[in-house]
Amino acid sequence: MSIRMRSRRGQIGASWQGAALRESLESVISSGRRSSGRRLARADRVQWLDVAPRRARAGVLDDDGTIYEPELDVSAFGAADRQIVVDTLRAHPELPALLSSGTYPRAVESELDAHMATLLPGSASEVTHDCTCLDWPGPCVHVAALAYVLVEAIDEAPVHLLTLRGLTLSEIAQPVATGRGARALAETAGSSDAETPQGASAAGRSSDGVETDGAPTGGDAPGAISSAGSPSADGAADGSAGEKTADEETAGGRPASFDPAIADPTLLQDALGEEASAMLASFYASGAGSTGSAADEAAGED
């Protein structure tokens, strides 16, 4: 399981945002480390890439057989900058879908630029690095390899740019309201329930397994790129729940009530292993809602 680079020669970074990110990251890496890092990346030595809020990490198999874990940390926006960025991005309702489909419009970046802001981590002052290897002070070849893999990930999933900046799609999406846009128009037309499916499509959407902007769903996901960019994992993963904005809490709406009795324990098996998933499943199953469990716990107490 390792990440396969699409680029085999020449410059890495097919999209404009990827190329821009590569240029700024390369600017702090010495040329020797750059080429070694490129070699490692292209030799599929990067085992995994993890993009979390303000931090990207990777596992890089070095020539010495050790997997080192380099990381790139991106500094947070100041409160004022953050507000400007959020406001600017929110003015583009299409942006979440565009980012999800792999497009980061230059025009949006230009608008940010007008406010002296950018989504692309630019200078050495904005990006710091670290690695578990002993090559200090770096940036080491592992950081370089991470940088290149990250660039390709940004090509495909510019939504990572948000994550690296500590932002989420929810934050840059407009607060929702019903009865607007196409929906409202369609209802005006009164044709919303007069339609016919064109052709049958019994199968659900085909999952191509390369949705690098979502986290991999199993060990076999190609690319092995994981992400902590979802809003649920975000604050907690950072250990700083206090950073959550009010927007984030309201944007998602209230989830439905939870009933442990209907939760599907088979979902746990692959990732957690037999024992842990069985233990958790039986724990949830023994909640106060189910009668059989009270006896279980009572037995445990004596």
Add this chain to the structure above:
Amino acid sequence: MPLNRLHLVVDDDLGPALWVRVQAEGGGSRPAADLTALLDEAPSGLSDALSRALGRHEGPLRHRVRVRGRTSEHRVPALPLDGEALLDVVGAIGDLVAARTGAGAEPTGPTGPSGPTGSSDTGSEVAAVIGPLVEAGTSLRLSDQVIAMPDLLTAVVLDLHAERLVAARHVRVRILERFGRPWARWMALEDDAQPLLHSIVDARAREAFARHVGSRRRAETETPEDDAAKDPTALISSLSAPSADTPVRADVPTQRRMQLALDAFIDSGRARVHLSSTGSELVVRLHEPPLGTAWPLQTCLRDADGTVRPVADLRAVGDVGVEGAAEASAEVMRLAPTVREAAVDDTGVDWLLTTAQASAFLAHDTGALEAAGVTVMLPREWTKQKTRLQAVVGEEEAEQEKTGSGVGMQAMARFDWKMSVGDVDLTEDEISEIRAAQAELVQLRGQWVRLDSTTLRAAERFLDAFTAKRRGRGDGEGGADGGGAVDGARRAPTRRPDAPREAGRPEPIAESAGSMHWGEMFALLGSAQAEGLQVRLQAEDAAPAPPHAGAPARGRSNGLRNLVPGGPGPLPLPQPERLDASLRGYQLEGLNWMWALHELGLGGILADDMGLGKTMQVLALLSREREPDPAAVAPEVRPARVRPRPGARSRTHGAGPAPGPTLLVCPMSVVGSWQREAARFAPDLAVHVHHGGDRIRDASFAEGAADVDLVITTYSLLDRDLEVLSQVRWHRLVLDEAQHVKNAGTAVAKAARALPAPHRLALTGTPVENRLSDLHALMETVNPGLLGSAASFQEHLAGPIEKDGDESALERLRALTSPFVLRRVKTDPSIISDLPAKIDMVRTVNLTPEQAGLYEALVGELMAQIDGADQNQRRTLVVSTLTKLKQVCNHPAHYLGDGSGILRDGEHRSGKLEYVDDLLGSAFADGEKVLLFTQFTTFGHMLVPYWRERFGREIPFLHGGVKKADRDAMVARFQSTPGEPGAMLLSLRAGGTGLTLTAANHVVHLDRWWNPAVENQATDRAFRIGQTKDVQVRKLVAAGTVEERIDNVLAEKQTLADLTITPVENALVNMDAAQLWGMLALSDGDAPDEQTPNDPAQGGGR
């Protein structure tokens, strides 16, 4: 004594921590740096709890937490509380509160970490007391020196809440990183809950989970080593340790996977959330523009019960998150390039397309979306509207006069092409607009219409070809024809059919009107250039002609245009006087139609149903052309250009100029019938039968033939005596039962095509017996070249119709053949009002146990053998087994061939025969006659002696081995005694066609030929002109057998009318073993009742 105010905060780094503000004597206050002094002053329960918590942090407090003061942030010394200590302290406070306020029982003292804090009764009372205090921000004095501040009191309330949450398992697991190490903690389900609640939930859940783990493990008596091995990531340890100090052993990707699984598990327990961008079926829905030309396109998801919901709405109520919504929308953009360019509306997941984009979306993107499993929903009325070309056909008489161009196929006709979409005929402007837009969506008369691009392009292509062909002729007729205005300059450049055009400027339509030879038009219609074209030819003068004879028909001639649908039809002429019969209306029409074709020098297929009198119509035709002036009643309409046919010559016989002789070819069985009918209805005709060993085969034949009007011969002689026959200058060739030439490759068919005759007619009740190639072969015989070569016909017309049910090809075939095929069906009430009813019944008859046993054995044998057989062996096996099965269904002795009796011990061995005996008995009793058809001559031979004995009656058996004279005698005898009981047995092949046996009013098909056309033909022996009674037709099938199943299949196929019917045997041969078994196996439900008193001996046998 100083006053101690106890605070509880949750620090970002330390988690929950207790700190104390000490009120000094002088009124100032400071944070306590050491809590030792407090231990003495606090009430006992709290004191104990604090000392346990402090036990790990002796001496001055070493930790500092950030506390927001009135003006600034301070860092104050604090005591971090791990899970255990937190519950300890909060529990103690709760108890004190209960005691102070008198709620519940008296203080219970310190509550250990292993026990729940108080009973729920106490809890609710404590909550009732503290709740208002917390809300009011009031503190509570626990003792003289100790005050619990609101933040600490809040913890007591939260603890009660946490207790309920944990008991109900409303908790989730989060894998977090802290100081570079992953660890797992419990949290309340709501992410935005107070941090303190998460901490208390974590502590309480750890307790509960540890107990749970303990009880499970103890029950399984395992060692700690085993546990560790089973918990390689240490998740269980991390979640059950009293404090969050046991890390998870997992690298970053593993942590993410674990987190995803845990989140998915929780989500699966949320009753309402069934939708996700990846798990639900994606749907895109296009709406018509409510105003202007902005087409809303919505991203939707289909939930489990099939309801389609817009993602924007789902997001609004929180069923889909921003990521899910964005992902769904992104998927649409990935699959639909057009959408990427479109304007997004303010929901961020839906679009507003321009008309051009909507067109492009329909044309190019829907395929990819559907291939990827995305449903595309369109307004219901948006079925693709097909483009159709319709030619209004006018005759070019003036030009013909001028150029002397020919008649029939060589005649020029003028074609005015009209294009229509759906039901709307387009104006020239609209056509230009549509062609200019090159879009799938056009607005036609205020309605948005989705064009079917295939038929639109086909229409354009055809018009281009039409123009090119006309120009290719280079006959400079521009001025002469009415289409001159569009002729010439506006020549459409050749291009690929789907090549994009310059937008905005409509390209001139190739040519919408012009003249062309009929022959060229028909060639064009049958060619590749007409592929996909929906076309109709319509005659210009749509006024219906008065149908009755003798009506004035001024200004009209028998042009081919008349025979085109909607045309006036053939010239109405009176019934020939020399015919000794009164023609029915439709027969006169058929006569006029043949007459018109005759004048045009074209052949035709008269495909009337059996019994409608095709023979009579042909005899009438021969009579008419021997009248002094065949069109005497309306001489003024006789166009001068209609010249006597080349074969015509003067003759002394009769009054008028007599045409040459007609050669009639028919099956041997009906030669006699032709002879008799000619003698009876057209006694003036000189008829000669060319048949038998003593027929004339030398040169004298040609001389003799020239002196008669009608020569009758058979198909076998047509081939054998072709040389002799070819020496006669025939006026006409008539092929009766023309299905005999349906196989173009046979010697008979070749002979029929080779025989020279200017006018050619085919008579058949079944123009298409099995495949459309039958029709091609017939047409090739009567109108050579009309339908193109067999290969091209198969490729452009027959193939698409038979394989794909291509309607446009069927339409073109109709346009091509309709002037040359006349088919009337008996069931059409306007044709026949005086023919009695035909009652068609399928009689299902049970097998006897003996039959069933044989049947099952045969099927079992086949299934055993067919395993591993190659295709050829398979075919042989299946076909021979089918035959054997039919024989068994007829009678066991028929299959066994052992000469055993029809009855055994006076009992019937065959269900069918038992039924037939009854039927014969009652028919004879009523003085009625019965026709019985079988395809097995051997079976017939078994039946004749049996019935002779049973009914004391000789039942004639007409089969292939009976000489013609004997057949004629049989038929004559049968027909001569109407009203007397009787029956005739016929083999389907020998007796199925040509004969007239109207004396019978019962028809029984003993076994099935499985071709409805053939069976109906046989039935029509009785059900035809001359029949005076209702005819009862019974087709016998054995219950539960392949007979019954195939009959069901055929019942469906019958609705296909004249379209193809794949031979049943082929269908069976191509089945796999399971299907075959399903078709052949004797089904139990219909098996004979074993307890029938009829058959006690075999009652329990099977």
